[in-house]
Amino acid sequence: MDSSELELNNGSIKKSKTPARLDFIQSASGLFLATFMIGHMFFVSTILISENAMYQITKLFEASFLIEGGEPLIVTGIGIFVIVVLVVHAFIAMRKFPHSFAEYKKYRQHMGNIKHSDTNKWFVQIITGFAMFFLASVHLYIIVTQPENIGPFASADRVWTDLMWPLYLFLLVAVELHLSLGLYRLAIKWGWFDGDNPRERRQLLLKVKTVMTVFFLTLGILTLLAYMKIGYEHKDNYGEKYIPNKGSEK
């Protein structure tokens, strides 16, 4: 009897629907987080266009088109929602962690023996997911508690003067590896793009995954460098907010 089977009073065996449901919730929450992150990377990278472009996006998320001056609490709400989905996703994923060191050793041996690339990918998912548990929590806590401090200068001050860039660098690598691998595994698991020749499609999906990783890592690093540069140049005016058309105010 496997863990998804239950023995009923009359001795018959009933398959539990719980593992299938958990699998579905894990996939759906992962898909949501991946989509959110792709959007997030593009929004944050508007700083590469101009300080004003990033400012406009920040105000858009504060619903400034509805509320005069914008309402940063909306960003707090988005942040809390993302935290909830992240916790659900991570909690369900935990059941797949190797349960003990002995199991881990067996697993390493297995990986060494057969060099199965999907098993290696699963291991990368676990390590990057584990790292994100800590790294993303710090970031999300700050975003949720200081939503008014998002903008071309406020964000750059945080990245440079508040020394967030080392955390962002690790978080960025973990997120991009986890995200593209996660989407690849989702596509294989649910057979989204199998077509007539799933084996060939798998090779294509692997290429798409690599392109995605390289693209988002490059975009993320350029974005981080842009915030670092602005933060460095703005360090003597730390805390001063960006004012559109004027650039800054004392």
Ligand code: HEM
């Ligand atoms: C799964 C959750 C999240 C992850 C993994 C994450 C990851 C990151 C990373 C890696 C960066 C650095 C950007 C770069 O190097 O290109 C960053 C920056 C940023 N993120 Fe997130 N993020 C998450 C959620 C959020 C949410 C919910 C918001 C706001 C609603 C947000 C707003 C920002 C902003 C404004 C920046 C620019 C720097 C700053 O202001 O600190 N992030 N994020």
